[in-house]
Amino acid sequence: MSAVVEGTDARAALARRVDALMRTVPDFPEPGIQFRDIMPLLADADAFAAVVDAFAAAVPEPVDLVAGMEARGFLLAAPVATALGAGVVPVRKAGKLPGPVASQSYALEYGTAAVEVQPFTIPDGARVLVIDDVLATGGTAAATVRLLEECGADVVGLSFLVELEALAGRAQLEGHRVDALLAL
Numbered sequence: 001m002s003a004v005v006e007g008t009d010a011r012a013a014l015a016r017r018v019d020a021l022m023r024t025v026p027d028f029p030e031p032g033i034q035f036r037d038i039m040p041l042l043a044d045a046d047a048f049a050a051v052v053d054a055f056a057a058a059v060p061e062p063v064d065l066v067a068g069m070e071a072r073g074f075l076l077a078a079p080v081a082t083a084l085g086a087g088v089v090p091v092r093k094a095g096k097l098p099g100p101v102a103s104q105s106y107a108l109e110y111g112t113a114a115v116e117v118q119p120f121t122i123p124d125g126a127r128v129l130v131i132d133d134v135l136a137t138g139g140t141a142a143a144t145v146r147l148l149e150e151c152g153a154d155v156v157g158l159s160f161l162v163e164l165e166a167l168a169g170r171a172q173l174e175g176h177r178v179d180a181l182l183a184l
């Protein structure tokens with residue numbers, strides 16, 4: 001069953017539903033981290049369909065590609081891309097993609113990492129929407145924007161399921177349209 005989310009009331013109701021379906025796991029994957037676990041939401045067919053519809057409905061302009069960050073971002077980016085008639089760019093952790101790759105390092109709430117894409121999959125000037133499940137410190141998203149722009153993409157916006165406001169990730173994305181279904 002698919003649920004169409006259009007108005008702000010429906011979006012607020014969906015945000016409450018997402019909130020109810022997510023788990024908060026203390027001290028995972030490290031002590032002190034309150035981990036927001038979206039797996040129960042993904043397992044709920046109706047809620048997942050509604051979230052995909054909401055992501056697609058919130059995009060104000062045509063996009064050519066949807067970029068999703070490994071790993072949880074992949075699960076959202078692919079169905080949203082299909083809904084928008086766009087292709088997918090997997091933004092992978094270092095060493096996972098066969099080259100040539102473009103790479104950017106970043107700091108995570110728990111550790112450091114690097115993200116990579118295959119630049120030959122991104123036509124110059126391609127309009128790219130970036131999707132991930134969680135915006136925390138913004139390190140992953142900011143590195144992804146830098147990476148895509150370095151490859152010649154026009155990043156038209158970033159959409160997240162959950163924004164952890166206390167970590168101020170949005171500040172790293174100034175100049176870009178940032179949309180989050182649920183702010184915690």
Ligand SMILES: O=P(O)(O)OC[C@H]1O[C@H](OP(=O)(O)OP(=O)(O)O)[C@H](O)[C@@H]1O
Pocket residue numbers: 069070071072073107108109132133134135136137138139140141169
């Ligand atoms: O805003 P930030 O502080 O950069 O954190 C957000 C990122 O952290 C999580 O991914 P993680 O690197 O844990 O990978 P996973 O999806 O493979 O679990 C999440 O899915 C985002 O990609």
Ligand SMILES: Nc1ncnc2[nH]cnc12
Pocket residue numbers: 033034035036037109134136137164
């Ligand atoms: N607290 C958190 N929960 C889930 N994913 C995250 N990515 C970074 N911080 C996170």
